[in-house]
Amino acid sequence: MTYSVSPIGYIRSCFKEKFAIPRQPHLAPAARGVLELLPPFDHPDAVQGLEQVSHVWLLFLFHQTLEEKPRLKVRPPRLGGNRSLGVFATRATHRPNGIGQSVVTLDAIEPGRLRLSGIDLLDGTPILDIKPYVPYADAIPAACNTIADASPPVIPVRWTDAARLQAEQHGQRLGEPLADLIEQCLTQDPRPAYQIPSPERRYGVRLWDVDVHWHYPESGIIRVLDIEPTDTTS
Numbered sequence: 001m002t003y004s005v006s007p008i009g010y011i012r013s014c015f016k017e018k019f020a021i022p023r024q025p026h027l028a029p030a031a032r033g034v035l036e037l038l039p040p041f042d043h044p045d046a047v048q049g050l051e052q053v054s055h056v057w058l059l060f061l062f063h064q065t066l067e068e069k070p071r072l073k074v075r076p077p078r079l080g081g082n083r084s085l086g087v088f089a090t091r092a093t094h095r096p097n098g099i100g101q102s103v104v105t106l107d108a109i110e111p112g113r114l115r116l117s118g119i120d121l122l123d124g125t126p127i128l129d130i131k132p133y134v135p136y137a138d139a140i141p142a143a144c145n146t147i148a149d150a151s152p153p154v155i156p157v158r159w160t161d162a163a164r165l166q167a168e169q170h171g172q173r174l175g176e177p178l179a180d181l182i183e184q185c186l187t188q189d190p191r192p193a194y195q196i197p198s199p200e201r202r203y204g205v206r207l208w209d210v211d212v213h214w215h216y217p218e219s220g221i222i223r224v225l226d227i228e229p230t231d232t233t234s
């Protein structure tokens with residue numbers, strides 16, 4: 001038997017590509033987005049009472065990694081990408097039905113949309129449902145997961161003077177905590193674990209409407225090189 005689901009809205013997110021998105025929500029509190037609700041859910045009735053809630057669960061589709069053939073085993077980046085585990089032991093994006101779930105901060109409710117932060121969602125992600133976070137039921141102090149028993153390791157992020165200034169200027173223009181966002185995402189070291197980067201190699205990612213470039217001047221350290229408006233002409 002098959003069931004069909006349809007989005008109740010779409011996310012407009014700071015993350016314009018999958019690379020450098022944190023692996024879970026709240027690893028980058030400065031990651032913000034807006035959930036644009038679709039009719040009929042853009043009516044105030046649908047969110048009445050939600051102002052009493054600080055965090056919401058989002059159920060969504062991993063729309064950029066949907067696959068015809070289900071995988072039973074996956075190679076999570078957390079394990080370096082070279083060890084596999086059963087799909088149900090992981091939060092991998094390649095999974096049956098392609099459904100993801102994230103607890104995010106509900107910053108504001110506006111007509112037809114919700115302002116969110118701490119997100120780990122790509123721009124354009126279809127949202128299937130919203131549920132209030134219920135602390136007494138959802139927070140389980142005794143819970144354990146020895147595969148992922150702590151947040152991923154972080155590395156220091158340094159800045160060139162020019163990059164710091166550019167981040168502050170673009171952040172002001174966007175009305176977004178861009179420097180914090182860059183720092184919070186890069187400190188997770190987005191590079192695939194198997195890559196040994198030479199200091200000459202430049203990495204880049206698009207956040208909002210800017211391209212952020214960085215390199216690894218030495219092993220285990222990131223230096224942000226520059227932040228430039230994304231070239232949309234090519």
Ligand code: SAM
Pocket residue numbers: 018019020021022023024025061062063064065091092093099100101102103120121122124125126
């Ligand atoms: N918190 C969610 C969960 O546990 O279901 C997502 C965890 S998943 C490991 C996080 C990764 O999903 C991010 O690093 C990003 O690369 C990827 N991602 C986010 N939105 C996506 C989308 N719409 N389609 C495909 N991949 C996406």
